[in-house]
Amino acid sequence: MAVYRRSSRPRFTLLLVVLTSITLLTLDQRGSGFGVMATVRDAARDAFAPVQDAADAVFEPVGDFFQGALHYGDVEAENERLRTQLAEQDRTVLAARDSDRERRALLDQQDLDFAGDIPAVASRVVQMSDARFGQTIQLDRGRDAGVAPGMPVVAGRGLVGRVVDVSARRSTVLLVTDPASSVGVRFPLSGDVGVAAGRGRGSTVRVDLVEPDSVVARGEILVTSGLDQSAFPAGIPVAQVRAATAATGALQQDVTAEPVVDLEGLRVVKVLQWSGR
Amino acid sequence: MSRGVVRLSMVLVAALVAQHSVLVNIRVAGVSPDLLLLVAVAGGIAGGRERGAVVGFAAGLAADLLAQTPFGLSSLTFGLVGYGVGTLQAGVIRLAWWIPLATGLAASTAGVLLYALLGSLLGQAHLLRPELVGLAAVVGTLNAVLVPVVVRVVFWVLSGEREHAFAR
Numbered sequence: 001m002a003v004y005r006r007s008s009r010p011r012f013t014l015l016l017v018v019l020t021s022i023t024l025l026t027l028d029q030r031g032s033g034f035g036v037m038a039t040v041r042d043a044a045r046d047a048f049a050p051v052q053d054a055a056d057a058v059f060e061p062v063g064d065f066f067q068g069a070l071h072y073g074d075v076e077a078e079n080e081r082l083r084t085q086l087a088e089q090d091r092t093v094l095a096a097r098d099s100d101r102e103r104r105a106l107l108d109q110q111d112l113d114f115a116g117d118i119p120a121v122a123s124r125v126v127q128m129s130d131a132r133f134g135q136t137i138q139l140d141r142g143r144d145a146g147v148a149p150g151m152p153v154v155a156g157r158g159l160v161g162r163v164v165d166v167s168a169r170r171s172t173v174l175l176v177t178d179p180a181s182s183v184g185v186r187f188p189l190s191g192d193v194g195v196a197a198g199r200g201r202g203s204t205v206r207v208d209l210v211e212p213d214s215v216v217a218r219g220e221i222l223v224t225s226g227l228d229q230s231a232f233p234a235g236i237p238v239a240q241v242r243a244a245t246a247a248t249g250a251l252q253q254d255v256t257a258e259p260v261v262d263l264e265g266l267r268v269v270k271v272l273q274w275s276g277r
Numbered sequence: 278m279s280r281g282v283v284r285l286s287m288v289l290v291a292a293l294v295a296q297h298s299v300l301v302n303i304r305v306a307g308v309s310p311d312l313l314l315l316v317a318v319a320g321g322i323a324g325g326r327e328r329g330a331v332v333g334f335a336a337g338l339a340a341d342l343l344a345q346t347p348f349g350l351s352s353l354t355f356g357l358v359g360y361g362v363g364t365l366q367a368g369v370i371r372l373a374w375w376i377p378l379a380t381g382l383a384a385s386t387a388g389v390l391l392y393a394l395l396g397s398l399l400g401q402a403h404l405l406r407p408e409l410v411g412l413a414a415v416v417g418t419l420n421a422v423l424v425p426v427v428v429r430v431v432f433w434v435l436s437g438e439r440e441h442a443f444a445r
Contacts, residue, residue, distance in 0.1 A: 048343060134345070
């Protein structure tokens with residue numbers, strides 16, 4: 001006859017699992033990104049890189065298929081929106097050309113040729129982080145290509161973020177929209193400075209420390225301030241002002257701005273080999 | 278090395294590759310299914326609390342290798358999830374087909390929330406955000422779709438362990 005006996009072994013196993021995990025966590029925390037756990041992680045990431053590249057090549061169409069299927073409604077809405085936009089652009093093409101000339105002139109004045117002479121490493125975006133874990137992207141270049149933590153990352157129109165983690169063949173970039181990101185910015189029209197803080201994927205950035213009497217124009221393109229100790233060189237476009245309000249008696253303006261780079265559709269970026277802190 | 282360990286290692290490598298090449302491209306509201314968390318859940322469903330804890334720990338260890346969060350956070354969370362699912366599963370008479378699906382949904386959702394909670398206790402405050410409950414529910418739903426396949430695979434893994442035990 002079978003006798004049911006409540007075993008303590010599962011609880012012992014659980015205790016073992018918890019203690020081992022805590023040991024790993026402690027080793028990781030004590031290493032602060034440079035210890036044995038970081039080495040293990042870097043090795044795993046580098047070993048996994050070729051597998052991931054090969055799997056990407058094979059499975060990317062599968063992912064695209066699912067993306068298309070899951071966002072079919074969005075695609076239809078986007079088509080409709082683009083049709084409307086095209087019609088509007090036909091009507092305003094002349095004005096747009098004029099505006100473009102003006103914009104170019106402004107950009108020239110503001111010295112927004114942001115890459116300048118800074119050497120850069122072109123890199124492909126191999127992975128975007130899950131929305132649960134913050135706003136980061138992974139690049140297919142790492143230490144072997146000259147990428148180092150802290151380096152600014154830019155795309156066609158402006159700032160993407162900065163490198164926060166590097167292994168031999170991979171690097172991780174914290175996007176400007178991540179809540180942990182803060183970028184010192186300058187308002188080109190007034191010359192005032194502020195701090196652009198991330199608020200999460202797909203959203204605007206909040207610009208803090210803008211004085212109530214500072215002149216902020218809607219549409220103005222904020223650039224990195226490049227002040228002493230800044231993590232970024234000066235003059236990189238960061239975001240375009242969407243709204244600015246100052247409540248009576250407030251100590252600062254409430255400024256929101258939209259990143260100039262489409263961070264959702266990143267494919268290729270450049271890591272600026274700048275360490276001019 | 279037991280057959281179960283070899284099978285589990287193979288499954289975890291395959292799950293890691295699938296997670297970071299295929300599933301990462303399947304985004305709903307910015308999140309993807311979490312295959313390794315689901316392996317932990319399936320460990321609890323297929324093997325009970327003890328094996329659930331071990332399978333969950335191993336799956337978490339694999340997830341930790343490529344995560345940006347503290348090393349050990351996934352193994353701790355997934356181990357607890359595997360154990361929790363195994364404990365609950367012991368009190369359920371598996372008659373209805375939907376019970377594993379519901380378990381996958383609820384446990385994955387809880388796992389995501391637990392991960393963020395433990396992460397915030399370890400200084401990863403950004404993991405705890407107002408929209409997290411919604412994101413966790415989406416991950417839970419996506420994982421539930423994969424439950425039938427993953428539970429079968431984990432049954433296969435654990436059957437290897439039993440075969441090895443009988444052979445001794």
